[in-house]
Amino acid sequence: MDKQVPRKRTRIQREKRELIREAALEVFAQHGFRGSTIDQIAEAAGMSKPNLLYYFKNKEAIFATLIQRLLENWLAPLREMDEAGDPRTEIRSYIRRKMEMARDFPRESRLFANEMLQGAPRILPTLEGELKELVDEKAAVIAHWMRDGRLKKADPYHFIFAIWATTQHYADFDVQVRAVLGEKRGGEGRFEDAARFLEGLFLE
Amino acid sequence: MDKQVPRKRTRIQREKRELIREAALEVFAQHGFRGSTIDQIAEAAGMSKPNLLYYFKNKEAIFATLIQRLLENWLAPLREMDEAGDPRTEIRSYIRRKMEMARDFPRESRLFANEMLQGAPRILPTLEGELKELVDEKAAVIAHWMRDGRLKKADPYHFIFAIWATTQHYADFDVQVRAVLGEKRGGEGRFEDAARFLEGLFLE
DNA sequence: GCAATTTTTGACCGTTTGGACAAACGTTAA
DNA sequence: TTAACGTTTGTCCAAACGGTCAAAAATTGC
Secondary structure (H helix, E strand, O other): OOOOOOOOOOHHHHHHHHHHHHHHHHHHHHHHHHHOOHHHHHHHOOOOHHHHHHHOOOHHHHHHHHHHHHHHHHHHHHHOOOOOOOHHHHHHHHHHHHHHHHHHOHHHHHHHHHHHHOOOOOOHHHHHHHHHHHHHHHHHHHHHHHHOOOOOOOOHHHHHHHHHHHHHHHHHOHHHHHHHHHHHHOOOOHHHHHHHHHHHHHHO | OOOOOOOOOOHHHHHHHHHHHHHHHHHHHHHHHHHOOHHHHHHHOOOOHHHHHHHOOOHHHHHHHHHHHHHHHHHHHHHOOOOOOOHHHHHHHHHHHHHHHHHHOHHHHHHHHHHHHOOOOOOHHHHHHHHHHHHHHHHHHHHHHHHOOOOOOOOHHHHHHHHHHHHHHHHHOHHHHHHHHHHHHOOOOHHHHHHHHHHHHHHO
């Protein structure tokens, strides 16, 4: 039984694999896994399909590396929430960071949303394991802050959900947001406006 | 040029078309338009592919009727918000209704989310037209309430976005919510808990 | 009961899809 | 120069896909 040892990668392999990931993110985020084709990704990456399949053994493998990398970045901001810090400052920077992610990495957000809509077939274990653990921990921190009267009392889990929902909304439903806000308010400033609003909402 | 007159429909046609819509909603909501196949929908509806295509001329046509019906129901709750009513009561019932929709019609919510993620190719005009008009109108109502000191001051547009985002989150990201809440709190009561939390968030 | 109509089916078609493969091409280092 | 290795391409395949069609089966109206 020859184990699948991760081969040493050449410079070209590293570059091309990154290029493919970039292209695949674009395509998967818009059409989901089943709705995307290898040809689409290959074209977006400026190479032929067989060439792409030289770097990734199949469609699943491309998706897998994206999802894996996504989850690392996804949990990072919440991890940074520090029990020792000032509650309001901590919450405020968490909202800020989440909002910046919605602005700067909308495709990652949409990829995640797509996976959720499909019932999270590939990351359910991570959600029930790593994510749940992290949220349990941070919810306890928030609950503690609330008990000490340093934050308005509320359900800490739904508090976290609400921050997720509202911030990611500006990435996932960006079309709708821009359509409703129209020319004037739908410009670049919309993320800044949203961040300010959310700070008021969650920290009033 | 023979116009496509909407034929009179038999009882069977009405029933089967409804059955197909039901099946298609299930499939489209999970996989999006491109990710869904006619065969999948036909099987979910308990009929053969050619039989399904006897009732709808193609995949697009099925999707179109779903989207059309969806938009009507989607705007209804916001339409009911009444300027003459008590602001806090109006907001509270809007949140309640939206939350009930997330609980009772999660597939509709996911279908909508899927369309958004793909850039709303089929409903962008409606968003820029009908939806924007409605939101403009209701945002003005809310702004008025706020100016009169009957509601805490905030940006009315982002206020509405936040209600959409948080309520729909419990339908679209249901897997995640259940995974994080776990056995105990992830049961049927989660929608009620969420509704209570959101009332506090938006109205306190 | 029977003719007209509606519904269902199986067989089929052209295209797209994920993926395999060998051959050709390029690069490097002895 | 050449052998070894990494990269790219064109060709091919089987399965899945969206959709058509004629004919069979079921239903309806008289």
